[in-house]
Amino acid sequence: MTIQALKGFKDILPDEVGTWQWLESMARNVFHRFGFEEIKVPILEKTELFARSIGESTDIVEKEMYTLIDRNGESITMRPEGTANVLRAFIEHGLHVRKPLQKLYTIGPMFRHENPQKGRLRQFHQLSVEVLGTNNPMVDAELMAMAWVLLQEFGLSASLEVNSLGCPQCRPQYKEALVSFLKGNKNDLCEDCRRRTLTNPLRVLDCKKEKCRARYQEAPSILDYLCPSCKEHFQATEKGLQTLSIPYTINSFMVRGLDYYSRTTFELITDTLGAQSAVGAGGRYDGLIEQLGGPSLPGIGFAMGMERLVLMLSQQKKDPFHQEIDLFVAVLGNTAQETGFILIHAIRRKGLRAVMDFEGRSLKSQMKQANRHNARYTLILGQDEIDKKEGVLRNMATKEQLPVSLAGDIGSWCDAVISITKTQ
Protein backbone atom coordinates (compact mmCIF):
# COMPACT_ATOMS: atom_id res chain seq x y z
CA MET A 1 0.00 0.00 0.00
CA THR A 2 1.39 3.37 -0.97
CA ILE A 3 1.51 6.10 1.60
CA GLN A 4 -1.62 8.19 1.82
CA ALA A 5 -2.35 11.45 3.57
CA LEU A 6 -3.60 11.18 7.15
CA LYS A 7 -7.30 10.74 7.75
CA GLY A 8 -8.97 14.11 7.66
CA PHE A 9 -6.00 15.81 6.02
CA LYS A 10 -6.48 16.98 2.45
CA ASP A 11 -4.32 18.14 -0.40
CA ILE A 12 -5.54 21.22 -2.19
CA LEU A 13 -4.64 20.51 -5.79
CA PRO A 14 -3.73 23.12 -8.41
CA ASP A 15 -7.22 22.97 -9.91
CA GLU A 16 -8.72 24.11 -6.66
CA VAL A 17 -5.99 26.36 -5.39
CA GLY A 18 -7.20 29.27 -7.50
CA THR A 19 -10.42 29.33 -5.53
CA TRP A 20 -8.47 29.43 -2.30
CA GLN A 21 -6.26 32.27 -3.46
CA TRP A 22 -9.26 34.18 -4.65
CA LEU A 23 -10.99 33.65 -1.30
CA GLU A 24 -7.98 34.83 0.63
CA SER A 25 -7.39 37.92 -1.41
CA MET A 26 -11.07 38.89 -1.26
CA ALA A 27 -11.02 38.38 2.49
CA ARG A 28 -7.86 40.43 2.99
CA ASN A 29 -9.32 43.17 0.86
CA VAL A 30 -12.51 43.35 2.94
CA PHE A 31 -10.63 43.14 6.24
CA HIS A 32 -8.34 45.98 5.24
CA ARG A 33 -11.28 48.12 4.21
CA PHE A 34 -12.69 47.65 7.71
CA GLY A 35 -9.38 48.66 9.30
CA PHE A 36 -8.05 45.23 10.24
CA GLU A 37 -4.39 44.26 10.18
CA GLU A 38 -2.96 40.83 9.65
CA ILE A 39 -1.10 39.00 12.37
CA LYS A 40 0.72 35.73 11.81
CA VAL A 41 1.01 33.46 14.80
CA PRO A 42 2.53 30.01 15.40
CA ILE A 43 0.59 26.81 14.95
CA LEU A 44 2.14 25.16 18.00
CA GLU A 45 1.50 26.59 21.43
CA LYS A 46 1.75 25.43 24.99
CA THR A 47 -1.15 23.13 25.73
CA GLU A 48 -2.09 25.21 28.73
CA LEU A 49 -3.03 28.15 26.51
CA PHE A 50 -5.87 26.26 24.90
CA ALA A 51 -6.93 24.46 28.04
CA ARG A 52 -7.30 27.77 29.83
CA SER A 53 -9.06 29.67 27.08
CA ILE A 54 -11.30 27.15 25.38
CA GLY A 55 -12.30 25.45 28.62
CA GLU A 56 -11.06 22.30 30.30
CA SER A 57 -14.34 20.45 29.97
CA THR A 58 -15.06 21.20 26.31
CA ASP A 59 -14.90 18.41 23.76
CA ILE A 60 -12.10 20.21 21.97
CA VAL A 61 -9.83 20.16 24.98
CA GLU A 62 -10.96 16.84 26.36
CA LYS A 63 -10.58 14.72 23.27
CA GLU A 64 -9.85 16.59 20.07
CA MET A 65 -6.50 18.29 20.46
CA TYR A 66 -3.33 17.24 18.69
CA THR A 67 -1.16 17.32 21.77
CA LEU A 68 2.39 16.03 21.94
CA ILE A 69 5.25 16.08 24.35
CA ASP A 70 8.13 18.20 23.16
CA ARG A 71 11.71 16.92 23.47
CA ASN A 72 12.12 18.91 26.66
CA GLY A 73 9.11 17.20 28.23
CA GLU A 74 6.72 20.09 27.77
CA SER A 75 3.17 19.49 26.56
CA ILE A 76 2.49 21.37 23.34
CA THR A 77 -0.59 21.47 21.09
CA MET A 78 -1.41 22.28 17.50
CA ARG A 79 -3.93 25.07 17.64
CA PRO A 80 -7.56 23.92 17.43
CA GLU A 81 -8.78 27.50 16.86
CA GLY A 82 -7.31 30.93 16.31
CA THR A 83 -8.45 33.23 19.06
CA ALA A 84 -6.36 31.96 21.96
CA ASN A 85 -3.34 32.13 19.75
CA VAL A 86 -3.86 35.74 18.75
CA LEU A 87 -4.68 36.80 22.29
CA ARG A 88 -1.48 35.26 23.54
CA ALA A 89 0.50 37.29 21.01
CA PHE A 90 -1.50 40.41 21.85
CA ILE A 91 -0.72 40.02 25.54
CA GLU A 92 2.90 38.94 25.09
CA HIS A 93 3.76 41.97 22.97
CA GLY A 94 1.57 44.43 24.84
CA LEU A 95 -0.12 45.52 21.66
CA HIS A 96 -2.78 47.46 23.58
CA VAL A 97 -0.13 49.95 24.68
CA ARG A 98 0.69 50.93 21.11
CA LYS A 99 -2.88 51.39 20.05
CA PRO A 100 -5.91 51.22 22.35
CA LEU A 101 -8.03 49.37 19.83
CA GLN A 102 -6.55 46.42 17.99
CA LYS A 103 -8.32 44.95 14.98
CA LEU A 104 -6.53 41.79 13.92
CA TYR A 105 -7.06 38.91 11.56
CA THR A 106 -5.19 35.74 10.84
CA ILE A 107 -5.61 33.08 8.17
CA GLY A 108 -4.40 29.54 8.45
CA PRO A 109 -4.84 25.92 9.43
CA MET A 110 -6.42 24.59 12.61
CA PHE A 111 -6.32 21.04 13.91
CA ARG A 112 -8.93 18.96 15.68
CA HIS A 113 -8.92 15.20 16.01
CA GLU A 114 -12.54 14.54 15.05
CA ASN A 115 -14.00 12.06 12.63
CA PRO A 116 -14.12 13.77 9.27
CA GLN A 117 -17.32 14.29 7.33
CA LYS A 118 -18.68 16.78 4.84
CA GLY A 119 -17.36 20.24 5.68
CA ARG A 120 -15.27 18.96 8.54
CA LEU A 121 -11.64 17.92 8.47
CA ARG A 122 -8.91 17.33 11.01
CA GLN A 123 -6.80 20.01 9.43
CA PHE A 124 -9.07 22.81 8.32
CA HIS A 125 -8.57 26.47 7.58
CA GLN A 126 -10.12 29.52 9.09
CA LEU A 127 -10.34 33.21 8.52
CA SER A 128 -10.15 34.42 12.09
CA VAL A 129 -10.88 37.98 13.16
CA GLU A 130 -10.60 39.75 16.51
CA VAL A 131 -11.37 43.24 17.85
CA LEU A 132 -9.60 43.82 21.13
CA GLY A 133 -10.01 46.68 23.56
CA THR A 134 -13.63 47.78 23.38
CA ASN A 135 -16.99 46.57 24.54
CA ASN A 136 -18.86 49.11 22.48
CA PRO A 137 -21.88 47.37 20.92
CA MET A 138 -21.33 49.37 17.72
CA VAL A 139 -18.29 47.16 17.25
CA ASP A 140 -20.40 44.02 17.64
CA ALA A 141 -22.65 45.31 14.88
CA GLU A 142 -19.71 46.39 12.75
CA LEU A 143 -18.09 42.99 13.02
CA MET A 144 -21.25 41.17 11.97
CA ALA A 145 -21.67 43.68 9.18
CA MET A 146 -18.18 42.87 7.97
CA ALA A 147 -18.89 39.14 8.04
CA TRP A 148 -22.02 39.85 6.08
CA VAL A 149 -20.22 41.96 3.49
CA LEU A 150 -17.58 39.29 3.13
CA LEU A 151 -20.14 36.63 2.26
CA GLN A 152 -21.88 39.01 -0.09
CA GLU A 153 -18.66 39.70 -1.94
CA PHE A 154 -18.01 35.98 -2.15
CA GLY A 155 -21.40 35.77 -3.83
CA LEU A 156 -22.71 33.51 -1.08
CA SER A 157 -25.83 33.75 0.97
CA ALA A 158 -26.27 32.71 4.54
CA SER A 159 -28.49 33.87 7.32
CA LEU A 160 -27.21 35.71 10.34
CA GLU A 161 -28.46 34.49 13.70
CA VAL A 162 -27.75 36.50 16.80
CA ASN A 163 -28.05 35.88 20.50
CA SER A 164 -26.72 37.09 23.81
CA LEU A 165 -25.31 34.70 26.36
CA GLY A 166 -25.29 37.27 29.15
CA CYS A 167 -22.37 37.74 31.47
CA PRO A 168 -21.08 36.14 34.67
CA GLN A 169 -23.64 38.30 36.53
CA CYS A 170 -26.78 37.11 34.82
CA ARG A 171 -26.01 33.80 33.14
CA PRO A 172 -25.97 31.68 36.34
CA GLN A 173 -29.55 32.68 37.09
CA TYR A 174 -30.64 31.68 33.63
CA LYS A 175 -28.76 28.42 33.85
CA GLU A 176 -30.54 27.65 37.08
CA ALA A 177 -33.94 28.40 35.57
CA LEU A 178 -33.14 26.30 32.52
CA VAL A 179 -31.93 23.34 34.52
CA SER A 180 -35.04 23.33 36.65
CA PHE A 181 -37.16 23.49 33.50
CA LEU A 182 -35.24 20.57 32.02
CA LYS A 183 -35.54 18.52 35.15
CA GLY A 184 -39.26 19.18 35.22
CA ASN A 185 -39.57 17.86 31.65
CA LYS A 186 -37.08 15.08 32.06
CA ASN A 187 -39.39 12.38 30.73
CA ASP A 188 -39.94 14.13 27.42
CA LEU A 189 -36.29 14.59 26.61
CA CYS A 190 -34.02 12.39 24.55
CA GLU A 191 -31.17 10.56 26.15
CA ASP A 192 -28.56 13.05 24.94
CA CYS A 193 -30.47 15.96 26.34
CA ARG A 194 -30.84 14.31 29.70
CA ARG A 195 -27.12 13.78 29.80
CA ARG A 196 -26.43 17.33 28.68
CA THR A 197 -28.75 18.72 31.35
CA LEU A 198 -26.04 17.76 33.77
CA THR A 199 -22.90 18.36 31.70
CA ASN A 200 -23.73 21.44 29.64
CA PRO A 201 -27.33 22.57 30.02
CA LEU A 202 -27.14 25.40 27.48
CA ARG A 203 -26.32 22.88 24.78
CA VAL A 204 -29.64 21.05 25.04
CA LEU A 205 -31.34 23.95 23.29
CA ASP A 206 -29.31 23.00 20.22
CA CYS A 207 -30.84 19.54 20.01
CA LYS A 208 -32.01 18.64 16.53
CA LYS A 209 -34.66 16.16 17.55
CA GLU A 210 -38.15 17.33 16.72
CA LYS A 211 -39.58 16.19 20.00
CA CYS A 212 -37.03 18.05 22.08
CA ARG A 213 -37.33 21.15 19.96
CA ALA A 214 -41.09 21.25 20.47
CA ARG A 215 -40.63 20.98 24.19
CA TYR A 216 -38.05 23.77 24.25
CA GLN A 217 -40.52 26.23 22.78
CA GLU A 218 -41.63 26.71 26.34
CA ALA A 219 -38.16 26.78 27.84
CA PRO A 220 -37.03 29.98 29.50
CA SER A 221 -35.18 32.34 27.18
CA ILE A 222 -31.77 33.74 28.08
CA LEU A 223 -32.93 37.08 26.75
CA ASP A 224 -35.45 37.36 29.60
CA TYR A 225 -32.70 36.89 32.15
CA LEU A 226 -30.15 39.42 30.90
CA CYS A 227 -29.00 41.91 33.50
CA PRO A 228 -29.65 45.59 32.68
CA SER A 229 -26.23 46.24 31.18
CA CYS A 230 -26.28 43.07 29.06
CA LYS A 231 -29.77 43.92 27.92
CA GLU A 232 -28.71 47.40 26.97
CA HIS A 233 -25.72 46.02 25.12
CA PHE A 234 -27.86 43.59 23.18
CA GLN A 235 -30.37 46.25 22.23
CA ALA A 236 -27.63 48.57 21.06
CA THR A 237 -26.09 45.77 19.00
CA GLU A 238 -29.44 45.13 17.36
CA LYS A 239 -29.87 48.81 16.69
CA GLY A 240 -26.48 48.88 15.02
CA LEU A 241 -27.46 46.03 12.72
CA GLN A 242 -30.72 47.73 11.89
CA THR A 243 -28.97 51.01 11.18
CA LEU A 244 -26.78 49.27 8.62
CA SER A 245 -29.73 47.26 7.26
CA ILE A 246 -28.04 43.96 7.98
CA PRO A 247 -30.72 41.26 7.97
CA TYR A 248 -30.61 39.01 11.02
CA THR A 249 -32.77 36.87 13.21
CA ILE A 250 -32.62 36.39 16.94
CA ASN A 251 -32.07 32.83 18.00
CA SER A 252 -32.21 32.66 21.76
CA PHE A 253 -31.36 28.95 21.60
CA MET A 254 -28.01 29.51 19.98
CA VAL A 255 -25.07 28.66 22.17
CA ARG A 256 -21.38 28.45 21.48
CA GLY A 257 -19.11 25.52 21.93
CA LEU A 258 -16.29 27.33 23.61
CA ASP A 259 -16.46 28.38 27.23
CA TYR A 260 -15.11 31.85 26.82
CA TYR A 261 -18.05 33.52 25.11
CA SER A 262 -20.20 36.13 26.79
CA ARG A 263 -22.88 38.55 25.64
CA THR A 264 -23.12 38.75 21.84
CA THR A 265 -22.82 35.51 19.90
CA PHE A 266 -23.68 34.92 16.27
CA GLU A 267 -23.59 32.36 13.52
CA LEU A 268 -23.81 32.48 9.76
CA ILE A 269 -26.04 29.60 8.83
CA THR A 270 -26.61 27.83 5.55
CA ASP A 271 -28.44 24.68 4.57
CA THR A 272 -26.02 23.69 1.81
CA LEU A 273 -23.29 22.05 3.85
CA GLY A 274 -24.80 18.72 4.82
CA ALA A 275 -24.95 18.30 8.56
CA GLN A 276 -22.74 21.30 9.09
CA SER A 277 -24.77 24.46 9.15
CA ALA A 278 -22.33 27.18 10.14
CA VAL A 279 -19.95 28.82 7.68
CA GLY A 280 -18.94 31.29 10.29
CA ALA A 281 -19.48 31.96 13.95
CA GLY A 282 -18.21 34.14 16.69
CA GLY A 283 -18.95 36.21 19.72
CA ARG A 284 -17.78 38.39 22.53
CA TYR A 285 -15.29 37.16 25.11
CA ASP A 286 -14.95 39.99 27.57
CA GLY A 287 -13.15 38.24 30.41
CA LEU A 288 -10.79 36.15 28.36
CA ILE A 289 -7.80 38.44 27.92
CA GLU A 290 -7.59 38.99 31.63
CA GLN A 291 -8.08 35.29 32.28
CA LEU A 292 -5.04 34.62 30.13
CA GLY A 293 -2.96 36.97 32.27
CA GLY A 294 -3.37 40.08 30.14
CA PRO A 295 -4.88 43.48 30.82
CA SER A 296 -8.53 43.74 31.69
CA LEU A 297 -9.79 44.40 28.19
CA PRO A 298 -12.84 43.14 26.36
CA GLY A 299 -12.79 41.45 22.97
CA ILE A 300 -14.96 40.05 20.24
CA GLY A 301 -14.23 37.95 17.20
CA PHE A 302 -15.40 35.43 14.67
CA ALA A 303 -14.08 32.72 12.42
CA MET A 304 -15.12 31.42 9.03
CA GLY A 305 -14.40 27.90 7.81
CA MET A 306 -12.59 28.12 4.50
CA GLU A 307 -13.34 24.54 3.42
CA ARG A 308 -16.99 25.33 3.97
CA LEU A 309 -16.73 28.49 1.91
CA VAL A 310 -15.00 26.59 -0.89
CA LEU A 311 -17.71 23.95 -0.72
CA MET A 312 -20.41 26.58 -1.05
CA LEU A 313 -18.61 28.29 -3.91
CA SER A 314 -18.24 25.05 -5.83
CA GLN A 315 -21.91 24.22 -5.31
CA GLN A 316 -22.92 27.58 -6.64
CA LYS A 317 -20.71 26.98 -9.66
CA LYS A 318 -18.57 29.90 -8.72
CA ASP A 319 -15.16 28.94 -9.90
CA PRO A 320 -13.80 32.38 -10.38
CA PHE A 321 -10.14 31.75 -10.90
CA HIS A 322 -8.42 30.27 -13.91
CA GLN A 323 -4.67 30.33 -14.10
CA GLU A 324 -3.47 31.66 -17.41
CA ILE A 325 -0.16 32.61 -18.97
CA ASP A 326 0.69 35.43 -21.30
CA LEU A 327 2.92 33.62 -23.72
CA PHE A 328 3.73 30.12 -24.87
CA VAL A 329 6.88 29.81 -26.95
CA ALA A 330 6.68 27.00 -29.51
CA VAL A 331 10.02 26.04 -31.00
CA LEU A 332 11.01 23.81 -33.89
CA GLY A 333 14.59 22.65 -34.21
CA ASN A 334 17.68 23.11 -32.09
CA THR A 335 18.55 26.65 -33.14
CA ALA A 336 15.02 27.81 -32.49
CA GLN A 337 14.97 26.06 -29.14
CA GLU A 338 18.09 27.85 -28.03
CA THR A 339 16.80 31.19 -29.27
CA GLY A 340 13.49 30.56 -27.56
CA PHE A 341 15.27 29.67 -24.34
CA ILE A 342 17.10 32.98 -24.30
CA LEU A 343 14.03 34.94 -25.30
CA ILE A 344 11.68 33.39 -22.75
CA HIS A 345 14.09 34.06 -19.92
CA ALA A 346 14.30 37.72 -20.91
CA ILE A 347 10.54 37.95 -21.26
CA ARG A 348 9.94 36.48 -17.83
CA ARG A 349 12.31 39.04 -16.37
CA LYS A 350 10.17 41.70 -18.02
CA GLY A 351 7.20 40.43 -16.03
CA LEU A 352 5.27 38.21 -18.42
CA ARG A 353 4.14 34.71 -17.51
CA ALA A 354 5.71 32.53 -20.14
CA VAL A 355 6.16 28.79 -20.73
CA MET A 356 7.96 26.76 -23.40
CA ASP A 357 8.51 23.14 -24.37
CA PHE A 358 11.92 21.47 -24.25
CA GLU A 359 10.96 18.05 -25.54
CA GLY A 360 11.17 18.77 -29.25
CA ARG A 361 7.55 17.91 -29.84
CA SER A 362 5.58 18.63 -32.96
CA LEU A 363 4.12 22.08 -33.43
CA LYS A 364 0.67 20.62 -33.12
CA SER A 365 1.56 19.13 -29.78
CA GLN A 366 3.04 22.41 -28.61
CA MET A 367 -0.09 24.27 -29.66
CA LYS A 368 -2.08 21.84 -27.55
CA GLN A 369 0.11 22.61 -24.60
CA ALA A 370 -0.31 26.32 -25.17
CA ASN A 371 -4.03 25.76 -25.10
CA ARG A 372 -3.86 23.83 -21.87
CA HIS A 373 -1.87 26.58 -20.23
CA ASN A 374 -4.56 29.06 -21.25
CA ALA A 375 -1.91 31.02 -23.10
CA ARG A 376 -3.08 34.34 -24.46
CA TYR A 377 -0.41 34.26 -27.16
CA THR A 378 1.86 31.71 -28.73
CA LEU A 379 5.15 32.72 -30.30
CA ILE A 380 6.17 30.35 -33.06
CA LEU A 381 9.89 30.03 -33.70
CA GLY A 382 11.09 27.68 -36.44
CA GLN A 383 14.07 27.71 -38.73
CA ASP A 384 12.21 29.97 -41.18
CA GLU A 385 11.60 32.55 -38.48
CA ILE A 386 15.20 32.42 -37.32
CA ASP A 387 16.43 32.88 -40.90
CA LYS A 388 14.06 35.76 -41.59
CA LYS A 389 14.60 37.27 -38.14
CA GLU A 390 10.83 37.47 -37.77
CA GLY A 391 8.75 35.39 -35.36
CA VAL A 392 5.05 34.61 -35.66
CA LEU A 393 2.90 35.70 -32.74
CA ARG A 394 -0.52 34.03 -32.62
CA ASN A 395 -3.40 35.40 -30.63
CA MET A 396 -4.94 32.21 -29.28
CA ALA A 397 -8.42 33.60 -28.94
CA THR A 398 -8.74 35.27 -32.33
CA LYS A 399 -6.27 33.07 -34.27
CA GLU A 400 -4.81 36.27 -35.68
CA GLN A 401 -1.07 35.95 -36.41
CA LEU A 402 1.26 38.91 -36.49
CA PRO A 403 4.95 39.06 -37.39
CA VAL A 404 7.35 40.22 -34.67
CA SER A 405 10.77 41.46 -35.57
CA LEU A 406 13.72 39.55 -34.18
CA ALA A 407 16.18 42.16 -35.35
CA GLY A 408 18.54 43.87 -32.95
CA ASP A 409 19.23 42.64 -29.40
CA ILE A 410 17.10 40.48 -27.11
CA GLY A 411 15.72 43.53 -25.37
CA SER A 412 14.17 44.79 -28.56
CA TRP A 413 12.74 41.33 -29.33
CA CYS A 414 11.04 41.40 -25.96
CA ASP A 415 9.72 44.86 -26.60
CA ALA A 416 8.32 43.72 -29.93
CA VAL A 417 6.51 40.81 -28.29
CA ILE A 418 5.34 42.79 -25.31
CA SER A 419 4.04 45.68 -27.36
CA ILE A 420 1.68 43.31 -29.14
CA THR A 421 0.57 41.33 -26.09
CA LYS A 422 -0.08 44.47 -24.08
CA THR A 423 -2.23 46.17 -26.65
CA GLN A 424 -4.92 43.53 -26.62
Place this chain on the structure above:
RNA sequence: GUGGGCGUGGCUCAGCUGGUUAGAGCACCGGGUUGUGGCCCCGGAGGUCGGGGGUUCAAGUCCCCUCGCUCACCCCA
Protein backbone atom coordinates in the same frame (compact mmCIF):
# COMPACT_ATOMS: atom_id res chain seq x y z
C1' G B 1 -15.71 6.33 20.04
C1' U B 2 -20.51 4.47 17.33
C1' G B 3 -23.62 3.33 12.90
C1' G B 4 -24.82 3.17 7.42
C1' G B 5 -22.86 3.27 2.29
C1' C B 6 -18.71 2.43 -0.90
C1' G B 7 -13.52 0.53 -2.56
C1' U B 8 -12.44 -1.97 -10.48
C1' G B 9 -6.64 2.34 -15.11
C1' G B 10 -5.06 9.47 -13.15
C1' C B 11 -10.82 10.76 -12.65
C1' U B 12 -16.25 9.11 -13.03
C1' C B 13 -18.23 4.52 -13.35
C1' A B 14 -20.19 -0.55 -16.01
C1' G B 15 -19.28 -5.71 -15.11
C1' C B 16 -26.59 -9.95 -14.61
C1' U B 17 -27.59 -15.47 -10.76
C1' G B 18 -18.97 -17.06 -10.12
C1' G B 19 -17.17 -19.08 -16.47
C1' U B 20 -12.14 -17.78 -21.37
C1' U B 21 -7.46 -12.34 -23.06
C1' A B 22 -11.61 -7.04 -17.07
C1' G B 23 -14.73 -2.75 -20.28
C1' A B 24 -16.60 2.49 -21.35
C1' G B 25 -16.41 7.85 -21.01
C1' C B 26 -13.10 11.82 -19.58
C1' A B 27 -7.90 12.86 -19.24
C1' C B 28 -2.96 11.44 -21.41
C1' C B 29 0.38 10.21 -25.86
C1' G B 30 0.64 9.68 -31.27
C1' G B 31 -1.51 10.10 -36.17
C1' G B 32 -5.20 12.23 -39.79
C1' U B 33 -2.67 18.20 -41.36
C1' U B 34 6.05 16.33 -43.54
C1' G B 35 4.95 24.04 -39.30
C1' U B 36 -0.62 25.65 -36.17
C1' G B 37 -4.66 24.58 -30.34
C1' G B 38 -10.06 24.00 -28.75
C1' C B 39 -14.44 20.31 -32.54
C1' C B 40 -14.22 15.64 -35.29
C1' C B 41 -12.06 10.74 -36.84
C1' C B 42 -8.31 6.73 -36.09
C1' G B 43 -4.73 4.36 -33.08
C1' G B 44 -1.80 3.66 -28.46
C1' A B 45 -0.25 3.39 -23.50
C1' G B 46 -2.16 2.73 -18.71
C1' G B 47 -5.31 -2.22 -14.01
C1' U B 48 -1.47 -7.12 -8.32
C1' C B 49 -10.27 -5.40 -9.48
C1' G B 50 -7.92 -1.81 -1.54
C1' G B 51 -5.04 -5.92 1.19
C1' G B 52 -4.90 -11.00 3.35
C1' G B 53 -7.07 -15.71 3.93
C1' G B 54 -10.94 -19.29 2.56
C1' U B 55 -14.75 -22.06 -0.65
C1' U B 56 -14.48 -23.85 -5.90
C1' C B 57 -12.31 -27.17 -11.70
C1' A B 58 -12.83 -21.71 -11.95
C1' A B 59 -13.52 -15.56 -7.77
C1' G B 60 -13.88 -8.53 -9.68
C1' U B 61 -18.34 -11.55 -8.48
C1' C B 62 -19.50 -16.04 -2.69
C1' C B 63 -17.61 -16.30 2.85
C1' C B 64 -14.33 -14.43 6.87
C1' C B 65 -10.80 -10.90 8.54
C1' U B 66 -8.39 -6.35 7.77
C1' C B 67 -7.30 -1.44 5.81
C1' G B 68 -9.10 2.86 3.52
C1' C B 69 -12.73 6.42 1.83
C1' U B 70 -17.42 8.61 2.60
C1' C B 71 -21.95 10.18 5.02
C1' A B 72 -24.18 10.54 9.71
C1' C B 73 -24.30 10.57 15.37
C1' C B 74 -21.38 13.32 19.15
C1' C B 75 -19.29 18.02 18.66
C1' C B 76 -18.01 22.06 15.75
C1' A B 77 -15.74 26.69 11.46
